[in-house]
Amino acid sequence: MSKEVTKLKSAPFILSLILILTVLVSAVFIFAGNAGSGAHVTIYSGGEAVWSGDLSGITGEKILTVVPASGDAGPLIIEGIDTSYDHYNIVRITSEGVSVTDSDCKNKICIHRGTVRSGALPIACLPNGLLITVTSDSDVQADAYTY
Amino acid sequence: MHTHTDNSKRTYRIAVTGLLAAMGLAVYVLESALPPLFPIPGIKPGLSNIITLFALKRLGKKEAGIVLLIRVLLSGLLFGNGISLIYSVLGGLFALGIEIVTDTVLKGRHLYLTGAFGGLLHNAGQLVAALIIMRTAAVMSYAPYLAIAGIAAGLFTGLCAHFLLKIKLPSAD
Numbered sequence: 203m204s205k206e207v208t209k210l211k212s213a214p215f216i217l218s219l220i221l222i223l224t225v226l227v228s229a230v231f232i233f234a235g236n237a238g239s240g241a242h243v244t245i246y247s248g249g250e251a252v253w254s255g256d257l258s259g260i261t262g263e264k265i266l267t268v269v270p271a272s273g274d275a276g277p278l279i280i281e282g283i284d285t286s287y288d289h290y291n292i293v294r295i296t297s298e299g300v301s302v303t304d305s306d307c308k309n310k311i312c313i314h315r316g317t318v319r320s321g322a323l324p325i326a327c328l329p330n331g332l333l334i335t336v337t338s339d340s341d342v343q344a345d346a347y348t349y
Numbered sequence: 350m351h352t353h354t355d356n357s358k359r360t361y362r363i364a365v366t367g368l369l370a371a372m373g374l375a376v377y378v379l380e381s382a383l384p385p386l387f388p389i390p391g392i393k394p395g396l397s398n399i400i401t402l403f404a405l406k407r408l409g410k411k412e413a414g415i416v417l418l419i420r421v422l423l424s425g426l427l428f429g430n431g432i433s434l435i436y437s438v439l440g441g442l443f444a445l446g447i448e449i450v451t452d453t454v455l456k457g458r459h460l461y462l463t464g465a466f467g468g469l470l471h472n473a474g475q476l477v478a479a480l481i482i483m484r485t486a487a488v489m490s491y492a493p494y495l496a497i498a499g500i501a502a503g504l505f506t507g508l509c510a511h512f513l514l515k516i517k518l519p520s521a522d
Contacts, residue, residue, distance in 0.1 A: 213454050213455050213456075214455055214458070214459045214462060217451065217454070217455065217459075217462050217466070218462060221462070221465050221466070221469070221500055224469065224496055224500065225496070225497055225500060227493075228492070228493035228494070228496040228497050229493070229497070231492070231493040232493045232494065
């Protein structure tokens with residue numbers, strides 16, 4: 203066998219190759235994973251969860267009108283835009299993230315929040331009791347790790 | 350028959366083993382004082398691996414295992430809890446195991462490769478521990494980060510051990 207071929211089959215070369223492949227495959231997973239994050243959106247109205255879904259499951263865009271509870275009626279979730287109610291938030295969900303596009307509230311903080319796709323700070327519209335959280339879809343979320 | 354030299358060699362080995370175990374513990378304490386570089390649990394320099402590799406090459410598999418065990422038990426008892434102990438034990442055992450195998454395959458050369466595999470398997474062991482403790486497959490999302498970080502840290506510690514081994518310790522006699 204020629205010297206070049208024996209060198210290629212040598213243990214250090216093969217082991218180095220394994221390590222390099224591991225790094226490359228991991229990098230692929232990292233980039234692919236961040237693209238379609240699988241984030242889980244939950245919309246709360248007045249403390250009650252009225253809608254939830256995964257960002258990755260959304261094709262195109264989903265528009266929801268969230269109407270807070272008033273009097274005897276509970277909160278309403280309406281597909282599409284419906285501004286006939288006194289108080290409302292229009293929520294837009296795409297695979298990119300979730301945002302509030304319109305609202306009757308005075309300050310429009312919920313709209314200025316922009317599009318959210320990860321969980322650190324939820325979107326809130328306090329006058330309407332609206333809260334939209336984005337969490338990663340693990341069942342158990344540890345607060346801290348110890349080693 | 351035990352000769353005088355055998356006994357003093359044995360004593361030497363026991364002494365160095367104990368010394369390395371203490372050093373391993375000190376390195377562990379030092380490392381836990383460092384602020385985390387990345388917001389991902391489990392990513393750290395892994396400096397303890399330097400001690401493990403040194404023990405493996407200088408003394409042998411058995412002594413390296415003892416050094417590891419002492420370090421893991423003492424650090425767990427002194428600074429940790431039952432949970433951290435599981436992480437340390439699995440990480441350490443996986444790392445030492447693969448390092449013994451890799452070192453044999455590489456005929457003692459290329460210690461940086463041995464270290465890299467050790468780092469990789471150390472994190473794999475910790476991932477297994479996380480799977481057992483958290484009981485959710487969601488921890489696997491950390492796997493790619495841990496793989497890369499483990500290899501990088503292992504490469505570094507392997508190199509450190511390589512240069513450390515070039516230093517001649519005073520001999521037994």
